[in-house]
Amino acid sequence: MTLKRILGTLALLLTPALAFAHPGHGDNGLMAGISHPIGGLDHLLAMVAVGLWAAQQQGAARWALPCTFVGTMLIGGVLGFAGLNLPALESGIAASVLALGLAVALAVRPPLSLAVAATALFALFHGVAHGLELPDMSSPWTYAAGFVAA
Incomplete structure (x- = not known):
């Protein structure tokens, strides 16, 4: 195995740790809410992927997917504030980034109901994580206003 392949393999093995990166929460309130999804690579990638996936759709899905993500994320945030913790929370977030990335890469156009349901499920994981933090x-x-605005 060449050095280039070894380094590439090591980089890929270390990449999942980025999903757990949530830089400091020194800010309070609004600024902390804004900085959490922007500073956490996992949340940022999911938000960008939802926007890109929505742009690949036609009709109502172009608005329905981002609105579903933000609305369900807010519901998840409220549940997180109340202390609800979803099983395999970080794995669910990582899976959402992977699934949304694949949906964009493959330009998947499922029925609107399926796309909205998948988007809502993914957003719930992200919202609960925001609420718990x-x-x-x-x-x-x-x-909450901050992470919704972000």
Whole structure:
């Protein structure tokens, strides 16, 4: 095996650790809510993928997918504020990034109901993660406004 392949393999093995990267939450409220999805590569990739996937669709799906993602993410955030933790939360987030990336790469155009259901499921995982990571001394509602705005 060449050095290039060894280094490439090591890089791929280390890549999943990026999904757990949620840089500091030194900000409170609105700014913490904005910085969480932007600073967490897993959340950023999912948001971009939903937008790209929606752009590949026709008709109502162009708006339905992003609106579903944001709305369900907010519901998930409220559930996270209440302490709900989904099983395999980080794995679900990683799977959502992979599935959305594949949907974009393959330009998948499922029926609207299936696309909305998949988007909602993925957004629920992201929202619960946001809610569970509410910084101390932050208002849940200003934090939620921040991650919804992001």
